[in-house]
Amino acid sequence: MRGVHIHRVDVRFGDCDPAGIVYFPRFFHLFHEAMETWFSAGLGLSYAQLILGRKLGFPAVHTEADFNAPCALGEAIAVELRVARLGRSSIGLEYVVRGVDGVLRLTGASTCVVMDLDPASPSFRRAVAMPEELRARIEHFMAGESAVPEDS
Numbered sequence: 001m002r003g004v005h006i007h008r009v010d011v012r013f014g015d016c017d018p019a020g021i022v023y024f025p026r027f028f029h030l031f032h033e034a035m036e037t038w039f040s041a042g043l044g045l046s047y048a049q050l051i052l053g054r055k056l057g058f059p060a061v062h063t064e065a066d067f068n069a070p071c072a073l074g075e076a077i078a079v080e081l082r083v084a085r086l087g088r089s090s091i092g093l094e095y096v097v098r099g100v101d102g103v104l105r106l107t108g109a110s111t112c113v114v115m116d117l118d119p120a121s122p123s124f125r126r127a128v129a130m131p132e133e134l135r136a137r138i139e140h141f142m143a144g145e146s147a148v149p150e151d152s
Contacts, residue, residue: 003144005042007034007079011071021070028063031095031108034079042081043137056131057115058091065108069099076100083142086135089114089127 009030017023035058039047050056071077078098085092095108114130116123130138 003082003142005034005038005081005141007037007081009033009077009079011073011075011077013073016073020073022072024065024067027065027097027106027108028060030079030097031063031065031081031093031110032060034081034095035093035110035112038081042141043134045134045137051117054131055116055118055121056128057117058112059115060110060112061090063108063110065095065106067106069103069105071097071099071105077105083138084109085111086130086138086142089129091130091138 007030011022015022015026036047039045039050046053050058077100080096080098082094082096083091084094090111090113093110093112095106095110097105097107099105113127114134116126116128118124
C-alpha cells in the first residue's frame, strides 16, 4: 500500500485485561512500536541510532484513539501507520488497527516532535527543526516511493 507501514502483532496474555481483551493503554504502546518499526522498514533509518547516535528523540505530545471493536487474546492484528502531517519540527501520524479478518478495531493519531537529546546542546530537550535528510525520507514514504532518496 502506498505510504502505509504495517506493524503486525499477535495479542498476548500480557496485553489483556481480566476479560481477555486488550487493555486500552496497550494500543498507545502499539502505536509507538509501529512508529519504531516504521523508521527502519519505511525510512531505512535505525530508530535506536537516531536516539543514541544522533541524539534525536520523537516523543508524542498528543495522542488519541477511538475504539470500534475489541481485540482478544490470541488474535493477530495489524497496526497501519500513515503520515498525516509533516511540520517543521513535528510529525502527525495516523493509525488504523484491523483484525486479520479486515474488521476495523480502532483508529488513532499521535503528534510527535523532533527533540534534541544532546545534553551538551543549548536546545537540550527542546523541539528542533527536522533534519533535511529525515524530511526527504518521510516525504518519499508519503509519496509511496523508496524512502531513501536517489542521491543518498
